[in-house]
Amino acid sequence: xxxxxxxxxxxxxxxxxxxxxxxxxxxxxxxxxxxxxxxxxxxxxxxxxxxxxxxxxxxxxxxxxxxxxxxxxxxxxxxxxxxxxxxxxxxxxxxxxxxxxxxxxxxxxxxxxxxxxxxxxxxxxxxxxxxxxxxxxxxxxxxxxxxxxxxxxxxxxxxxxxxxxxxxxxxxxxxxxxxxxxxxxxxxxxxxxxxxxxxxxxxxxxxxxxxxxxxxxxxxxxxxxxxxxxxxxxxxxxxxxxxxxxxxxxxxxxxxxxxxxxxxxxxxxxxxxxxxxxxxxxxxxxxxxxxxxxxxxxxxxxxxxxxxxxxxxxxxxxxxxxxxxxxxxxxxxxxxxxxxxxxxxxxxxxxxxxxxxxxxxxx
Amino acid sequence: xxxxxxxxxxxxxxxxxxxxxxxxxxxxxxxxxxxxxxxxxxxxxxxxxxxxxxxxxxxxxxxxxxxxxxxxxxxxxxxxxxxxxxxxxxxxxxxxxxxxxxxxxxxxxxxxxxxxxxxxxxxxxxxxxxxxxxxxxxxxxxxxxxxxxxxxxxxxxxxxxxxxxxxxxxxxxxxxxxxxxxxxxxxxxxxxxxxxxxxxxxxxxxxxxxxxxxxxxxxxxxxxxxxxxxxxxxxxxxxxxxxxxxxxxxxxxxxxxxxxxxxxxxxxxxxxxxxxxxxxxxxxxxxxxxxx
Ligand SMILES: Nc1ncnc2c1ncn2[C@@H]1O[C@H](COP(=O)(O)OP(=O)(O)OP(=O)(O)O)[C@@H](O)[C@H]1O
Ligand SMILES: [Mg+2]
Numbered sequence: 001x002x003x004x005x006x007x008x009x010x011x012x013x014x015x016x017x018x019x020x021x022x023x024x025x026x027x028x029x030x031x032x033x034x035x036x037x038x039x040x041x042x043x044x045x046x047x048x049x050x051x052x053x054x055x056x057x058x059x060x061x062x063x064x065x066x067x068x069x070x071x072x073x074x075x076x077x078x079x080x081x082x083x084x085x086x087x088x089x090x091x092x093x094x095x096x097x098x099x100x101x102x103x104x105x106x107x108x109x110x111x112x113x114x115x116x117x118x119x120x121x122x123x124x125x126x127x128x129x130x131x132x133x134x135x136x137x138x139x140x141x142x143x144x145x146x147x148x149x150x151x152x153x154x155x156x157x158x159x160x161x162x163x164x165x166x167x168x169x170x171x172x173x174x175x176x177x178x179x180x181x182x183x184x185x186x187x188x189x190x191x192x193x194x195x196x197x198x199x200x201x202x203x204x205x206x207x208x209x210x211x212x213x214x215x216x217x218x219x220x221x222x223x224x225x226x227x228x229x230x231x232x233x234x235x236x237x238x239x240x241x242x243x244x245x246x247x248x249x250x251x252x253x254x255x256x257x258x259x260x261x262x263x264x265x266x267x268x269x270x271x272x273x274x275x276x277x278x279x280x281x282x283x284x285x286x287x288x289x290x291x292x293x294x295x296x297x298x299x300x301x302x303x304x305x306x307x308x309x310x311x312x313x314x315x316x317x318x319x320x321x322x323x324x325x326x327x328x329x330x331x332x333x334x335x336x337x338x339x340x341x342x343x344x345x346x347x348x349x350x351x352x353x354x355x356x357x358x359x360x361x362x363x
Numbered sequence: 364x365x366x367x368x369x370x371x372x373x374x375x376x377x378x379x380x381x382x383x384x385x386x387x388x389x390x391x392x393x394x395x396x397x398x399x400x401x402x403x404x405x406x407x408x409x410x411x412x413x414x415x416x417x418x419x420x421x422x423x424x425x426x427x428x429x430x431x432x433x434x435x436x437x438x439x440x441x442x443x444x445x446x447x448x449x450x451x452x453x454x455x456x457x458x459x460x461x462x463x464x465x466x467x468x469x470x471x472x473x474x475x476x477x478x479x480x481x482x483x484x485x486x487x488x489x490x491x492x493x494x495x496x497x498x499x500x501x502x503x504x505x506x507x508x509x510x511x512x513x514x515x516x517x518x519x520x521x522x523x524x525x526x527x528x529x530x531x532x533x534x535x536x537x538x539x540x541x542x543x544x545x546x547x548x549x550x551x552x553x554x555x556x557x558x559x560x561x562x563x564x565x566x567x568x569x570x571x572x573x574x575x576x577x578x579x580x581x582x583x584x585x586x587x588x589x590x591x592x593x594x595x596x597x598x599x600x601x602x603x604x605x606x607x608x609x610x611x612x613x614x615x616x617x618x619x620x621x622x623x624x625x626x627x628x629x630x631x632x633x634x635x636x637x638x639x640x641x642x643x644x645x646x647x648x649x650x651x652x653x654x655x
Contacts, residue, residue, distance in 0.1 A: 072550075081550070
């Protein structure tokens with residue numbers, strides 16, 4: 001079956017190291033999403049799996065075979081490209097049937113399989129059109145149709161939705177999710193949109209600068225990010241990071257505070273903290289609430305965005321740093337109004353203050 | 364305001380057409396002169412050439428020059444030779460040079476960039492500089508035919524065809540065009556299992572109509588106008604092409620009427636074919652629009 005395993009995979013262009021030793025195990029039938037900022041090597045990694053880029057070192061296994069040196073055609077994968085890459089001189093039918101034509105399938109077989117793919121993707125009425133007569137979403141369907149018609153073990157998607165408008169993107173996202181359930185194939189999906197990653201994935205691989213930052217189920221990554229980068233990358237609006245001082249350590253618990261934050265005891269399992277250390281406290285905007293009493297965080301309202309069901313408030317903390325709170329109800333605040341906030345210490349994340357931590361991803 | 368704008372547009376249109384007509388006249392008049400002269404006896408031809416009558420079918424009009432031309436030289440043989448050599452060279456050149464361009468652009472192999480640079484460097488060499496060495500070479504090359512091995516290629520069709528099949532310019536044209544094709548199309552075809560040949564045949568070729576037409580026209584012009592090389596490598600008129608055939612008409616007394624008749628016979632069919640191709644060419648650009 002189609003497990004995929006990447007062992008210490010590396011890729012360099014001359015002196016430029018793009019993928020710097022990546023280990024990933026993807027189970028059969030799993031939906032795995034590679035996510036990360038632009039230029040982190042997602043596409044490169046996907047193209048290495050597809051066989052479109054040479055592997056500089058390491059081992060790539062698909063199913064039971066090591067496929068490092070196999071051409072794309074022999075790897076049993078299908079790929080959907082960001083630009084769709086449908087052939088402009090062929091009709092939709094010819095496009096979808098392309099792989100079958102190449103492998104010498106009979107006309108009857110082609111017709112049957114194309115019809116089935118068209119039914120699954122609801123594009124029967126498009127089969128005799130040319131790509132130039134299709135909308136973006138329809139082209140996307142054709143590209144997916146071409147991929148599913150050969151029933152490959154593995155599907156590779158490189159940002160397939162990034163050229164679609166927001167509404168269509170949501171529709172197609174759901175359809176891809178359904179497709180995965182229908183086909184049960186292993187899928188690897190590249191995106192830099194963390195909403196796509198969170199909603200589609202069984203397993204998320206967060207990449208940065210050609211290295212894996214964390215691998216895990218979406219909720220594990222969301223609730224238990226291994227480092228500042230992952231914490232800042234997943235979730236929208238992204239996590240607040242406050243520079244704090246360690247006042248006391250008690251077993252797994254660490255007492256921290258800063259100019260705007262009253263002392264609070266949070267769990268400090270990610271590193272060894274010592275009294276006097278600087279550390280970074282991560283607070284998701286969603287877990288902040290307007291305090292009933294005195295609260296733990298103090299500042300003034302700088303900006304509010306009312307979205308109906310949610311209110312996003314930007315607060316200028318007492319020590320001058322900004323903080324975002326996403327309140328799950330509609331509320332009106334005057335600019336400059338004093339505001340005290342509260343949060344559940346169990347939902348806070350404490351990270352060691354790494355060099356460069358201040359510039360953590362703002363996405 | 365609107366009036367002035369309309370007037371301006373009208374004026375611009377008139378100017379544009381006037382310029383185009385002028386250019387057309389400059390290009391067309393020599394042709395008309397050639398055709399008209401081919402119908403006139405030598406003496407009248409020379410008299411008319413100083414005035415507008417040169418462009419008019421007036422006076423003693425007949426096809427006598429054409430009959431005479433056929434008697435003076437084996438015109439049909441020359442035309443046949445040229446068409447054969449040109450046709451085969453153009454066909455093989457398109458095939459080989461586009462395949463080379465394909466390999467340079469889409470296939471990754473060692474030494475690719477160096478070889479391409481070398482090939483492009485040959486663009487600056489005029490043919491005349493290599494004509495003599497090439498002649499020495501082809502004079503001694505072996506050939507395997509139906510009747511065994513023979514030495515030397517002189518006096519043959521192959522000596523006029525083979526050296527011209529591959530050339531840097533044609534490869535360069537294909538390389539430039541292929542570079543602009545969307546690379547993901549090629550990659551998609553590879554993932555779908557297509558071999559290099561299938562990608563070339565089913566994806567690249569159908570999307571490259573315009574450049575094939577361009578390369579074909581350029582190659583055709585070069586080949587149909589060959590003069591120096593066939594003159595060097597053929598002695599028998601059985602293998603000689605049209606331009607070399609022109610010599611037959613420039614002997615002691617130049618028979619201008621016959622020259623014009625001969626020139627008409629070798630240019631008019633080509634022009635007609637070109638005009639026809641141009642239509643197909645434009646149609647092919649219109650239908651294979653590669654758009655994202
Ligand atoms: N041929 C190449 N030569 C040198 N560097 C390259 C080459 N191709 C890609 N890179 C570099 O590799 C890095 C990773 O590129 P890649 O396309 O995989 O990024 P990505 O994560 O897919 O980004 P995006 O989200 O923008 O698509 C980039 O920094 C890029 O500059
Ligand atoms: Mg990419």
